[in-house]
Amino acid sequence: MSPRRRWGAALSALAVSAATFVVATLLTTATPAQAAGTGVGYLHTNGNKLVDSTGATVRLTGINWFGMETDNRTFHGLWSNQTWKSQIDHMAQLGYNTIRVPYSGDALKSGATATGINDYVNPDLVGNSPLQILDKVIAYAGQKGMRILLDRHRPSAAGQTPLWYTAAVSEASMIADWQMLAQRYAGNSTVIGGDLFNEPHAEGTDPSGTGACWGCGDTARDWRLAAQRIGNAILSVNSNWLIVVEGVSCPSGGSPNVWDSVPDDPMTCDWWGGNLAGAAQYPVQLNTANRLVYSAHDYGISVYDRQPWFKDASFPENLPAVWDHFWGYLYKNNTAPVLVGEFGSTLANPLDVQWLTKLMSYMGTGVNGISFTYWAWNPNSGDTGGIVSDDWVTVNTQKQNIVGPYLIAPVGSGATSSPTSSASTSPSSSTSPSASTSPTGGSGTGSCSVTYKVDSSWPQGFNATVTVRNTGTATVNNWVATLTLPSGVSLVNGWNATVTASGQTLTAAAPTWAPNLAAGASVSFNFQANGPSSPTPSGYKLNGVACSV
Structure with a gap:
């Protein structure tokens, strides 16, 4: 998701430097996440579940805090009257136990400068590089019992691209960036892994296309093969990380001809990054077992209203079958954990309330549900808005009232644990504190x-x-x-x-x-x-x- 506008959905193609490799001081002092929140130690996979170092099942119920992928090269909202620590406090208190952090290669370059910071409110960030600010966010989030998932959102701050590399930013430089981060945070279990690349997608109106494909066998376009190369390179320097792999939009790498008199199969293409249907035949295979997490994105009508399932007469009851087809089957078949890495809406369209309510119910409750990170904390996400309003503190209660009952708060956040069943059924009671x-x-x-x-x-x-x-x-x-x-x-x-x-x-x-x-x-x-x-x-x-x- 672009912070200012949606760069298009899978069916909307017509509407449309390498970082210096620095081996930094290992950050091993962060307080490890605690049991009953986000677990103890590093996470790995067991079938469709995430488990901690003790074998206990863990579920990530988090939020996206973007900005490090933009020209500011650091978290947005640092310009507000809220301190960076108070924003993390607020996320944890609301019940979000994980922060997905988008970044681009530009933020990691030697000499990169972070801009858009209110020095009066955040004097401790003055003179810090983007990476040094990230260090502080990770350390403090760890103290709150939260987890951090890093997300290679774009090759550079210039914008989202269909492929994971460009003429100016090679796959090799991308791997170097990831290996630097994996080594920088080795031993710090607050950082659980990397979302390898955000929203690989189709390009062009020809169904054969030139964008990211899945299972096509073209090493320059097959995102599944690239994910294996990048993931294995990361694991070679930090075998503890989770490797999070998003889907594509259209398996061929080309958008369907939406204006043809004979429409394409409506279940061929999905949101950018949302189509994992090909993983059944062409699974991602990593050299280290129990590290693979698949990730999908899903959005509401207010983001793009032409997805065919929104027009179905049975909406929203048809939606679970759509999610089953594109990514839910991986979870239901016990193949691998699934993280819904982005989903959100302004909820300006009343039908989006039905969409979001149905999606939350589909992902389930308690530790056995599907993990997710809501898009976004930021109010300046043009197509979705945020959980907080323009003052970066006032909560959008309409959104939080739908998402909140499904959150599993981090230990030490000050929030009471969320219920273990959805609002459409009977939430279980919590033990009242003395x-x-x-x-x-x-x-x-x-x-x-x-x-x-x-x-x-x-x-x-x-x-x-x-x-x-x-x-x-x-x-x-x-x-x-x-x-x-x-x-x-x-x-x-x-x-x-x-x-x-x-x-x-x-x-x-x-x-x-x-x-x-x-x-x-x-x-x-x-x-x-x-x-x-x-x-x-x-x-x-x-x-x-x-x-x-």
Whole structure:
């Protein structure tokens, strides 16, 4: 996905330096990810599952944070009023346990400069190279119990290309970049591997084409063969990494003739990077066992409305069969793990709500579901927007309410573990923390008011938003809101604050990125609960002071 515009889908062809090889100091000090979040130590595969160094099943439920693949050569949003650490805190608190980091070869060059950084907010990044900033993000994410997946998004910052190399950026330089990164982070299990190349796709209107193919046997275009070469080169210097291989768009490397009077088979081509149908006959074969993860991308109608399955009369019930055909069969047949590396939408089209809801349900819940990284954290993704808005802090609750119930939070994030079944069924209850772990109130008291809204509900539970307004004349510092849940209602998950429960008392403590509530200001937090949505909670308080409803 381009950060500014979708560069086209598989059926839209008509609408359309080598880095210096530096062996850096090994970064081995990051806190390893912890059990029950993203596992312990390095990950490897076992059938269709990811397992950690103890053999426990792990599921990645993450998010994309792009920018390092662009002319800025570092994460976008560093220009905002939010610190880089607070953004990672926010991702973890919302429940995302993995960050997929797109980059291009330009960001890795000797002398590369990171731009678009608010030096006042992020003084610790002043003078840092793109790689040094990446080092810091990895180290801090590891402390949060998160994982990092690196993604070769483009050969250079110039833009996405059908093939993994260009006249100016060779496959050899790409391999050199990957080997440098694999050695740089060897011994640091926060970095779990590499997504070899983003969205290889077809090119031209001739079905034979000149773009990336799968199984065609042309070493210059066959992405499956290239993935084997690149993956094995990485594993030769770091055998612990996962090798993540995306699909293509059309197996032939050429787009179908969409204007022909006799249309092509609608199940021939998929989204860029989304078509893994050929992996059944032509699987990726690596020299190191249990390291291969297949990855697909999938998008909604607002990104490209001409995918044929969107026109089917049975939409959205037809979608699982589409996903089965292109990539889901690899998971269902226990062939290999599947990571849905990109999926997203503005949700401006109401049908996209159905698409996203169906996709989340299809990927499943709990540790045995399909792994994913949502596109994107960034609000400046032109075709999808982000989980956060333009201020890089306000959460898009419509998106988060759909994705949130499926997240498995990293240990130490401050978020409650997500449910183990989908919102269309009965989410399982979480163990409530003891009263001794509940946060204490900060300073500043006065008067307050509360607005409570049920965002969505199902027979066994609901999602709700609580908005607290400081109606006093002084700032409430380190705010803590409490409320009493009705009998028979239990907390499952919460976001936009540190949400915990002891008995029927739900406590929401200020997140690190918004600790204070100014006079006249409002703050909202969300929670998911098991039980009936009526009657509603009562006994609202802000730092111990009762609020009007």
